[in-house]
Amino acid sequence: MAAPGDNFSSPTAESLHRKTGSRKTAPKDYKKKKKPKPKPVTEVRVDRSVISKLHVLNKELDTVRSDQSLSQGTKQARVNKLETEIQKMGGLDAYQAASKRGACCHGNTTTSNWVIKQLKKFKVKPASEIKRLRLLDVGALDNHYHRHGWLDCTAIDLNPQTDRVTKADFFHYQVEEGQEYDVVVLSLVINFVGDPKKRGDMLRHCCHVTKENGHLFVVLPLPCLSNSRYLTHQLFCDMLHSLGFQKLRCHDSKRLSFFMFQRIGKRRSKSFPKQVVRTGPNHNNFSIVL
Numbered sequence: 001m002a003a004p005g006d007n008f009s010s011p012t013a014e015s016l017h018r019k020t021g022s023r024k025t026a027p028k029d030y031k032k033k034k035k036p037k038p039k040p041v042t043e044v045r046v047d048r049s050v051i052s053k054l055h056v057l058n059k060e061l062d063t064v065r066s067d068q069s070l071s072q073g074t075k076q077a078r079v080n081k082l083e084t085e086i087q088k089m090g091g092l093d094a095y096q097a098a099s100k101r102g103a104c105c106h107g108n109t110t111t112s113n114w115v116i117k118q119l120k121k122f123k124v125k126p127a128s129e130i131k132r133l134r135l136l137d138v139g140a141l142d143n144h145y146h147r148h149g150w151l152d153c154t155a156i157d158l159n160p161q162t163d164r165v166t167k168a169d170f171f172h173y174q175v176e177e178g179q180e181y182d183v184v185v186l187s188l189v190i191n192f193v194g195d196p197k198k199r200g201d202m203l204r205h206c207c208h209v210t211k212e213n214g215h216l217f218v219v220l221p222l223p224c225l226s227n228s229r230y231l232t233h234q235l236f237c238d239m240l241h242s243l244g245f246q247k248l249r250c251h252d253s254k255r256l257s258f259f260m261f262q263r264i265g266k267r268r269s270k271s272f273p274k275q276v277v278r279t280g281p282n283h284n285n286f287s288i289v290l
């Protein structure tokens with residue numbers, strides 16, 4: 001999922017969790033040196049390439065759309081060109097199919113398992129199923145919470161892959177006052193958005209859909225925080241804190257960062273521009289602007 005400006009192969013559920021097979025070592029008495037065979041183009045590699053290319057194109061699309069220096073005609077021509085390229089690759093369907101192949105191994109289930117575990121641990125899970133918790137899963141490949149009777153899950157995605165998911169763009173997803181969700185989950189969605197400002201808007205919108213004292217779960221690829229030139233775990237938590245979310249729990253797996261926040265409501269208007277927080281080579285350019 002590399003976006004050109006990010007200089008970062010932003011992993012998906014698929015690339016994050018799939019393990020490669022262990023390499024077999026040749027027996028010691030093996031005399032003849034065999035010519036190394038070219039690696040087969042496996043399904044995994046094809047999937048990674050699809051995901052990565054679509055992220056690049058997505059980011060370019062966002063950059064062109066927000067470029068004020070372009071004339072309307074040039075902008076439209078570039079947008080059309082990029083959209084045609086995306087369609088040629090199979091569009092969001094191809095991206096999601098590739099993500100889903102990985103998610104069915106570990107991806108989304110990893111997130112839903114962690115969410116369920118924390119909701120139980122922090123005693124957010126209701127004692128009875130009479131009053132179910134309303135959960136919004138944003139950017140859902142499937143409804144991974146439907147088996148839990150104490151959860152009433154609404155799963156949304158730009159391009160649903162099953163009828164258990166509702167078609168909706170989170171940026172335009174409105175909830176009426178008093179209908180905010182008890183739990184909101186954004187797993188590997190923020191890094192899907194190409195524009196750092198729009199990533200910030202996505203976080204900001206979480207305030208409108210999460211009820212007071214409700215819980216927000218965010219999952220990001222670990223390098224977005226651990227190796228970014230512009231972002232750290234602490235800075236990310238500071239951003240959320242300024243939006244009125246208090247960190248309850250953070251856990252890093254080998255490739256993912258999981259966060260659980262609680263909406264305490266008190267927002268402090270603070271801006272977070274793009275600023276270098278890690279110097280030196282080999283960092284990626286992932287950022288969030290608030």
Ligand SMILES: C[S@@+](CC[C@H](N)C(=O)[O-])C[C@H]1O[C@@H](n2cnc3c(N)ncnc32)[C@H](O)[C@@H]1O
Binds near residue numbers: 012013096139187189
């Ligand atoms: C990498 S997949 C993540 C899937 C799953 N949540 C997981 O953790 O494996 C990103 C998904 O987010 C969806 N998405 C991106 N932007 C969105 C938006 N603004 N509103 C709703 N869904 C969005 C994409 O369509 C895609 O299916």
